[in-house]
Amino acid sequence: MIHSDKELELIANHIREDIIKMLVEAGSGHTAGPLGMADIFTALYFEVLRHQPHNPEWPERDRVVLSNGHINPVLYATMARAGYFEIDELKTLRKFGTRLQGHPERLRLPGLETTSGPLGSGISQASGMALALRMNQEKQQRVWCLTSDGEHQEGNTWEAIMFAGKNKLSNLTVIVDRNNIQIDGMTEDVMPLEPFAMKYQSFNWHVIEINGHDFDDIVSAMNQSKAIFEKPTCIIAHTIPGKGVDFMEFDFRWHGIPPGSKDISGDPPKDRQAKVALEKLRTMNGKIRSEHE
Amino acid sequence: MSNYLAEEIFGSDILMEPTRKGFGEGLLEAGKNDSEIVALSADLAESTQVEPFAKEFPDRFVEMGVAEQNLVTVASGMAAIGKKPFVTSYASFSPGRNWEQIRTTICLNDRPVKVVGCHSGVSVGPDGATHQMLEDIALMRALPNMIVVVPADSLEAKKATEELAKIDKPSYLRLTREKTAVFTSENSEFKIGKAEVLKEGDDMTIVACGPLVYEALKAARELNNIGKSVEVINCHTIKPIDSKTIIKTAKKTGLVFTLEEAQTTAGLGGAVSELLSEHQPTKIIRLGVRDRFGQSGTISELWKEYQLDSASVVKSVTEVIKV
Numbered sequence: 001m002i003h004s005d006k007e008l009e010l011i012a013n014h015i016r017e018d019i020i021k022m023l024v025e026a027g028s029g030h031t032a033g034p035l036g037m038a039d040i041f042t043a044l045y046f047e048v049l050r051h052q053p054h055n056p057e058w059p060e061r062d063r064v065v066l067s068n069g070h071i072n073p074v075l076y077a078t079m080a081r082a083g084y085f086e087i088d089e090l091k092t093l094r095k096f097g098t099r100l101q102g103h104p105e106r107l108r109l110p111g112l113e114t115t116s117g118p119l120g121s122g123i124s125q126a127s128g129m130a131l132a133l134r135m136n137q138e139k140q141q142r143v144w145c146l147t148s149d150g151e152h153q154e155g156n157t158w159e160a161i162m163f164a165g166k167n168k169l170s171n172l173t174v175i176v177d178r179n180n181i182q183i184d185g186m187t188e189d190v191m192p193l194e195p196f197a198m199k200y201q202s203f204n205w206h207v208i209e210i211n212g213h214d215f216d217d218i219v220s221a222m223n224q225s226k227a228i229f230e231k232p233t234c235i236i237a238h239t240i241p242g243k244g245v246d247f248m249e250f251d252f253r254w255h256g257i258p259p260g261s262k263d264i265s266g267d268p269p270k271d272r273q274a275k276v277a278l279e280k281l282r283t284m285n286g287k288i289r290s291e292h293e
Numbered sequence: 294m295s296n297y298l299a300e301e302i303f304g305s306d307i308l309m310e311p312t313r314k315g316f317g318e319g320l321l322e323a324g325k326n327d328s329e330i331v332a333l334s335a336d337l338a339e340s341t342q343v344e345p346f347a348k349e350f351p352d353r354f355v356e357m358g359v360a361e362q363n364l365v366t367v368a369s370g371m372a373a374i375g376k377k378p379f380v381t382s383y384a385s386f387s388p389g390r391n392w393e394q395i396r397t398t399i400c401l402n403d404r405p406v407k408v409v410g411c412h413s414g415v416s417v418g419p420d421g422a423t424h425q426m427l428e429d430i431a432l433m434r435a436l437p438n439m440i441v442v443v444p445a446d447s448l449e450a451k452k453a454t455e456e457l458a459k460i461d462k463p464s465y466l467r468l469t470r471e472k473t474a475v476f477t478s479e480n481s482e483f484k485i486g487k488a489e490v491l492k493e494g495d496d497m498t499i500v501a502c503g504p505l506v507y508e509a510l511k512a513a514r515e516l517n518n519i520g521k522s523v524e525v526i527n528c529h530t531i532k533p534i535d536s537k538t539i540i541k542t543a544k545k546t547g548l549v550f551t552l553e554e555a556q557t558t559a560g561l562g563g564a565v566s567e568l569l570s571e572h573q574p575t576k577i578i579r580l581g582v583r584d585r586f587g588q589s590g591t592i593s594e595l596w597k598e599y600q601l602d603s604a605s606v607v608k609s610v611t612e613v614i615k616v
Contacts, residue, residue, distance in 0.1 A: 063373070106402055113373060115402045121366040121394050128370020135331075135352065136374065156394065159363035 001219060002047055008215045011081060012042040016244045016281050018077035018090055023258035024274040026094040029102070032241035032254040033148065034074035036179045036212070040237055041078040043218040044144060044175075053083035056111035062141055063113045063129050067122020068148035068177070069103040070256075076100050084111045120154025122147055123174055127164045130172040130232075138171075142226065145174045150182035153191045158203075164232045165204035172232040173225040174205075177212070179241040181252035200234045212237030245277040246285045297489045297527070302476040302510065309472040312504065313411050315447035316468055317342030319454025320379055324350050330458055331371060333357050333380045335364045340470075341381035341411045361387040362394050368406045369398035377405055377458060384410030384426035388465065392432055395463075400438045405461040408433070411468045414503065414554030415587040415595040418471060425587030431559030433465040434532045440464040441532040442485065443553075443561075445506040446475045449529060452483035460485070469554075471592045473504035477527075488535035490542070494524035497610065498542040501552035502528050502561050508596070509552050511603035516610060523610075534564050536572065543575040550578045550610060554601055557581040578613055580606060 003011075015038045023029045045051070050062040066075050073093065080087045085099075092098035099109040103117030114125050126145035133141050151157055164172055176196075184190050193199075197207045206228045210217040218237070225233035241255070242248030247267045254264075259273040268276045280286070294302075301307075324330045324346050333355045338344045347354035355371075357364045361382055368378035380387065388395050388408055399406045410429050417425045433441045440462055444450035450468060457464045481489075491506070492513055501509040506527045513523035524542050528535065543549050549569065551562040562579030569575045582599050596602040600609060 065370075114369070115397055118393055118397050121362070121369075121398055124363045124366030124394075125370035125373070125398055127363075128367035128372075129374050130370075131355065131367070132331075132371040132374035132376045135376070156362040156366065159358075159360035160366070163357065163360070163363055163367065 005215045008042050008046060011046055012038045013244070013281055015042060015074065015077045015081055017278055018080070018087065019073045020259055020274055020277045020281065022073050022077065022090045022093045024260050025091050027258060027261070028094060029073060029258050030070045030256050031258055032181060032248060032251070033068070033071040033177065033179065035245060035248065036239040036241045036243045037071055037074045037146070037177050038243065039213045039215065040146070040175060040177070040218055040239070041074050043215055043222065045078045045082045047219050048222045049144070050140065050142070053079070053111070056084060060141060063126070063143045065114055065122045065126040065129070065143065065145040066104060066116055067145055068119060068151055069116030071148070071177070072104045075104065079111055119148070119151035120156035123157055123160035123164065126172055126174070127160050127167070127169055130164070130169040131167060133171060134169070141171070143172045145172065147174060147176050149176055149178045149180065149187050149193055149196070152176070152193050152196075161200065161203045161205065168230050169232045170229050173222065173235060174232065175235045175237055177239055178236050179239045181241045181255055183252070183255050185252055197236055204231060206231040206233045207236065208233065209236045209238065212239035213243060244285070245280045248277065295489060295491045297477060297481040298491055299476055299478045302474070303514065308475040310447035310475050311470055311472050312444050312447050312450040313342045313468045313470065315444065315450030316409060316454050316466065317345050319451035321345045321349060322451070323455050323458035324353065327377065327458060329375055330377045330379065331355060333364055333368055333378055335359055335361050335382040335387065337382055337411070341409065343379070343381045362391045365391050365394045365406065365408065366398050369402060369404045372404035372406050377407070379407045379409055381409045381411065383412040383424060384429045384467065385412070385424055388429055388432050389426055396436055399463045400436045403438050404463060407457050407464045407466060409466045409468060412470045413467045414469055415582065415599055415601070416469055416471045416473070416504070416554060416592045417587070418592055418595065419589050421589040422586040427556045427582050427587065429465070429467060430531055430553070430555045430561065431563065434564060435559065438463050439532060440485065440530070441467070442530050443467040443502040444529055445503055445527050446473060446477050448475055448477050448479060449483060453485070453529065456483055456485050467503065469504055474507045476507050476510070486530045486533050486535060488530070488538040489527045490524065490538065491527050492523070492525040494522040495546060496522045497548040497550065497614070498524040498526060498546045499550045499552055499606070500526045500528050500539060500542070500561065500565055502531060503554050505552050505554055505601055508601065508603040508606060512606035512610065515603065515607050521614070528561060528565075531561055531564055534568060536568055539565060539568055540573045543569050543573045547575060548614070549575050550580055550606070552601070552606060553581040555581055557583055578609065580609055
């Protein structure tokens with residue numbers, strides 16, 4: 001690995017702090033998903049991806065398709081930390097004239113491969129890219145598609161999974177954020193997805209299940225997917241929504257709102273949510289005390 | 294008569310071909326000229342006429358199965374790598390079923406995917422209302438970045454396909470199932486965005502699109518017999534519409550009929566009404582399907598029922614001008 005686990009952890013924590021700050025500044029947006037995916041994005045952008053942040057149109061690059069566009073704070077923060085643009089620009093999230101639109105828009109920001117937000121069409125686009133790269137006999141470039149568990153309730157998603165399986169798109173890796181929450185509650189209550197891994201396997205995919213907060217696990221699964229022939233790979237990343245801020249963790253009420261927007265029973269009052277969240281992140285939920293005392 | 298037309302267009306021996314056939318020929322030609330062109334089919338390769346391309350270029354043909362949402366989104370992904378995809382299905386399903394995917398992943402993304410909707414209009418015939426797409430023009434022309442082309446005959450469809458293949462914009466090509474008259478000339482130039490004045494006239498204008506342009510020409514001939522001089526315009530590109538030509542004819546004749554095999558609401562009739570009410574207020578009568586669904590029947594039965602054939606057009610016109 002290029003970075004140690006500690007280094008990756010530090011980067012991911014900066015990204016989480018960026019996410020909280022951006023959302024507070026924006027006054028709207030999603031919180032739990034972006035925090036939960038910070039480790040995956042860190043591993044992908046800082047350890048695995050073939051890319052040149054200062055040359056986002058580099059023809060030899062890997063392609064990243066964010067299917068569930070609503071978690072874009074984590075994408076933007078990761079891109080900024082990786083050097084695609086200044087970290088200061090993160091403050092413009094969701095504001096008039098920004099390149100960081102409320103949902104990612106390709107034409108506004110170099111480095112975005114597609115426009116997304118409406119759920120269920122990312123794996124299709126990633127499959128199209130993978131197929132076209134194979135037609136061009138590109139051997140090195142991979143397509144990485146990040147999706148949510150909830151968007152596997154969309155029919156389009158399964159059309160794509162069937163298609164990629166049929167075409168043995170081994171240059172495609174799909175990473176599912178299996179955080180079990182969606183806006184109206186827990187996925188298994190709203191519309192069950194289990195047995196989830198078996199569904200992918202039965203569509204002729206290679207499936208790896210990982211702890212989405214363990215960098216060894218994440219990086220090794222991503223690298224393993226590159227070595228699998230004859231099949232696309234699905235990495236089911238078990239993540240904790242709201243990861244890093246204990247009062248947000250596992251709580252679907254934090255899916256679609258930013259810190260400071262409303263009081264939530266059991267959580268800090270709304271005017272203190274962001275401050276407490278940043279403290280939690282800086283102190284690893286109170287585990288590191290010395291620096292802050 | 295314009296030299297855009299064939300020499301003799303009213304003979305009983307006129308060649309009859311469906312517009313989808315011209316598309317198939319045009320796609321094959323375009324594929325020979327540009328190796329980035331790929332074609333995707335949602336289990337309808339033969340009837341959408343993508344088959345000649347698929348046989349010639351099997352490595353550039355992608356069978357999607359019955360999955361129209363995946364059809365257009367995979368195409369968007371292929372376009373991201375530099376391919377120029379033509380995606381084919383019946384218009385009821387594509388763009389009928391997958392409109393949001395077209396909106397987000399093709400138009401907002403500005404990817405040069407060509408959506409080809411076969412089997413539009415009531416002329417599909419026996420299959421009935423489910424398969425007779427009438428709202429596709431409205432759906433597609435509402436989208437920013439989208440070009441909308443409705444060829445009038447098989448020859449024009451071939452040329453339109455070859456022209457669309459050359460431009461890097463999202464496009465919609467509207468095709469039909471049944472054989473209709475081939476009345477344009479082999480040598481005339483097809484330009485996206487240019488409406489063709491096929492016949493000049495002074496008393497009124499019929500602006501038509503698709504195979505009904507031929508019915509407009511026949512109606513104009515009959516109306517000429519009762520002393521009415523009718524200008525006929527083939528408005529094959531509905532977006533971007535040729536505002537110059539349409540405003541000019543409205544100024545000249547002061548009475549405009551539109552004719553289309555689609556819902557007039559937001560269709561060609563809608564487009565012409567919007568244009569002229571802003572720039573050249575003119576009396577406009579929209580002939581086409583008026584807030585109804587189609588049904589089973591033959592093309593001639595259905596064109597009569599929905600008042601789209603030349604006899605119905607003559608009747609509609611004479612009612613308006615009270616001859």
